[in-house]
Amino acid sequence: MLIFDRKASGNSKPLRVIRGPKTQVAGGQQMAVSPKGWIVGGARGNSIGVWSVFDDGDVPPRWRIPVKQISGLNVNGIALDPAHQELMVPTGNGNTVMTFYFPEIF
Numbered sequence: 001m002l003i004f005d006r007k008a009s010g011n012s013k014p015l016r017v018i019r020g021p022k023t024q025v026a027g028g029q030q031m032a033v034s035p036k037g038w039i040v041g042g043a044r045g046n047s048i049g050v051w052s053v054f055d056d057g058d059v060p061p062r063w064r065i066p067v068k069q070i071s072g073l074n075v076n077g078i079a080l081d082p083a084h085q086e087l088m089v090p091t092g093n094g095n096t097v098m099t100f101y102f103p104e105i106f
Contacts, residue, residue, distance in 0.1 A: 001025065001039060003053055018051055020058025025049065030078045038062075038105040040087060046075045048089060050105060065089075065100060073098070082106050 001023075002014040018025070018039075027042025033053065034040060043049030046068030049061030065087075067075050073091040080087060085103040090096070 001028075001031075001041075001051070016054070016056035018055050018057070018059060022058045022060045023049075023051070024061060024064070027075065030075065032078050032080050034080055034105040035082055036105060040078055040080065040105065042075055042078070045069070046073075048075060048078065048087065063104070067091075067098065071096075071098060080105075 001018040003016040024043040031041040037053040039051045048065040050063040073093045077090045085106040087100045087102045089098045
């Protein structure tokens with residue numbers, strides 16, 4: 001993950017880079033940033049991982065929800081509901097949407 005200054009333009013270098021085996025990053029098309037600066041995205045093993053916008057280097061997720069291990073279902077996306085402090089995870093298995101109450105990221 002490359003984290004840039006929001007006012008960056010042109011060939012600006014990233015402020016921070018989150019990458020490496022400890023990050024467990026997977027499924028890069030599934031990402032959202034919470035109002036408090038938490039990056040919520042796909043992690044290895046059909047999980048959801050949470051990193052801070054201030055993380056840098058080969059850092060593990062601060063939190064990890066093992067969706068497949070909990071439910072047997074695959075992660076197909078991510079949606080944040082700040083009003084209810086919830087993380088929603090849709091799956092392709094039986095048109096299921098799992099909802100996790102996650103006030104720490106809001």
